[in-house]
Amino acid sequence: MGILMKHADDILLISLKQGDMAAFDELYFRYAKKLMAFSLTFLADQQLAEEAVQEVFVRVWERRKKLDETKSFKSYLFQAVKFYMYNYIRDRKKDCSLDDLSVDCLVASNNQEDDLTYSEMEGMVMELIEKLPKVQKEVFKLNKLKGMNSDQIAHQMNLSKRTIEHHIYLASKSLKKNLLHNPTLNLIIFFNIFF
Structure with missing residues (x-):
């Protein structure tokens, strides 16, 4: 390994x-x-x-x-x-069946209907990514969404590996800061930023 x-x-x-x-x-x-x-x-x-x-x-x-x-x-x-x-x-x-659910579960499920759907949350995260500075946005997308590593991105963008890693760090930090202000996005943070 x-x-x-x-x-x-x-x-x-x-x-x-x-x-x-x-x-x-x-x-x-x-x-x-x-x-x-x-x-x-x-x-x-x-x-x-x-x-x-x-x-x-x-x-x-x-x-x-x-x-x-x-x-x-x-x-x-x-x-x-x-x-x-x-x-x-x-x-x-x-x-x-509904008979198996307690009243508390039914109330909780009604509250969940008010929450954002997965696709809406993903859309919100993508909007935040689009607001990043141009190079940060491009580096972040290549790394987190396309799965490229720092070396591959550095080669493609003709930048140093250290510069790429710095852009990834800055983009992640900025996105985490923005997303933490919106508690409904906690699951999507996990999925879109850390993977």
């Missing part, structure tokens, strides 16, 4: 497609904890979160030859966990 830590996801995916277990392990250790935390934002069930992550990585291994290294592997993983959790919730929905 140690030597592969410096490799970008796309390089690891090429190795994974050829059956390289070390590349698979590196990708697993790189993303498992983050995916687990993300799945807990849907349902606070540690065992279910572990199942979701395990199932997603089993599918990654089984379908490794079909993976597209030109697309963001990180985005693929988070989408897969999201769909796993949505499917789990959908499948359990038929087992629930």
